[in-house]
Amino acid sequence: MNIRHLRFFVELAKTEHMAKSAEKLGISQPSLSYAISSIEEELGVPLFEKNGRNIRLTNYGKIYLEYVKSGLNDLDQGNEYIAELLDINRGHIRVGFTFTMGQDLIPQLIYEFKQEPDTENISFSFVQGTTEELVEKLVNDDLDLVVSSAPNTPALEEEVTITHLVDQEMLAAVPFSNPLAKKDSVSLAELAKYPLIYYSKESGLRKRLDKMFQNAGLTPKIIMETMEDHTIIGFVHWGYGVAVIPHLPQLDPKTVKLLHIEDNVGIHPIFIVKKANHFLTPAVTRFEAFILTYCRKHYNNEHKLV
Numbered sequence: 001m002n003i004r005h006l007r008f009f010v011e012l013a014k015t016e017h018m019a020k021s022a023e024k025l026g027i028s029q030p031s032l033s034y035a036i037s038s039i040e041e042e043l044g045v046p047l048f049e050k051n052g053r054n055i056r057l058t059n060y061g062k063i064y065l066e067y068v069k070s071g072l073n074d075l076d077q078g079n080e081y082i083a084e085l086l087d088i089n090r091g092h093i094r095v096g097f098t099f100t101m102g103q104d105l106i107p108q109l110i111y112e113f114k115q116e117p118d119t120e121n122i123s124f125s126f127v128q129g130t131t132e133e134l135v136e137k138l139v140n141d142d143l144d145l146v147v148s149s150a151p152n153t154p155a156l157e158e159e160v161t162i163t164h165l166v167d168q169e170m171l172a173a174v175p176f177s178n179p180l181a182k183k184d185s186v187s188l189a190e191l192a193k194y195p196l197i198y199y200s201k202e203s204g205l206r207k208r209l210d211k212m213f214q215n216a217g218l219t220p221k222i223i224m225e226t227m228e229d230h231t232i233i234g235f236v237h238w239g240y241g242v243a244v245i246p247h248l249p250q251l252d253p254k255t256v257k258l259l260h261i262e263d264n265v266g267i268h269p270i271f272i273v274k275k276a277n278h279f280l281t282p283a284v285t286r287f288e289a290f291i292l293t294y295c296r297k298h299y300n301n302e303h304k305l306v
Helices: 003-015 018-025 029-043 059-085 105-114 131-139 206-215 229-237 282-300
Strands: 048-051 054-057 090-097 121-128 145-148 160-174 195-199 221-226 242-246 257-261 267-275
Touching: 003 018, 003 029, 003 059, 018 029, 054 059, 059 090, 090 105, 090 131, 090 282, 105 121, 105 282, 121 282, 131 145, 131 160, 131 267, 145 282, 160 229, 160 282, 195 206, 195 229, 221 229, 229 242, 267 282
Parallel strands: 090 121, 090 145, 195 221, 195 242
Antiparallel strands: 048 054, 145 267, 160 242, 160 257, 160 267
16 A cells, blocks of 8 residues: 555545645646555545546545544654654653662753753653663663663673763761771771671672672671662661661761771772663763763763762
């Protein structure tokens, strides 16, 4: 079925006049007649019948017209949507990020991006979760970009491309009643003497913590595991143990004492993750390029941690 012929049919159905329709369409009457005949031949029914010097729709034509108009409308909307997706200044971007990234970095990047020229017609939707949850959504085409730790699942790693974005500082969190609270920095060996509230295996931070203690030749005394930052803070605050946490910009400093970690191990890399060998719309590509440039300029080049 020729889409161009269907548009001819809709126009002729509107005017019910061959000469007027042909003139409006910018084609000859024989070309219009051929187009209508082609549709009728394929359908096996007449769409028009003579009405004096003019023509009019048959009952078959009236029924078919509604479906053609609906189909062409859907097609036009699809064409418009695809054109919008391919416009660098328009479109929708689906961003996933881990919980700690939502406290400052992601809102900051969105704010700064929206200050760029011609971004008013670019919209966003957001999903928070663990690294594994977010990367799985990315692979399933539910997200365009993810800002998170490196994925821990080998099967997922093969389906994505990861690019270093920034480094996040890891800090020791101790209750003010703990002797370590009198210090400004602490070694992992000092921290490992106390029960540790630890990130669970579902967290993207778990792999990093395990490696930190393993490289230091230490076995942490894990008393509790969870994946939620503020749960860890709550238990530390009430003296249940100590913890290693990422920098949380909105954390009330009166809740726990935060200490820098010595041994040069207190760094957690954050990545931008996208699906490998996958088409990204120009708006998504523009946003990705922006945040990479922004973080390189304002964080990495200045040796600044988030």
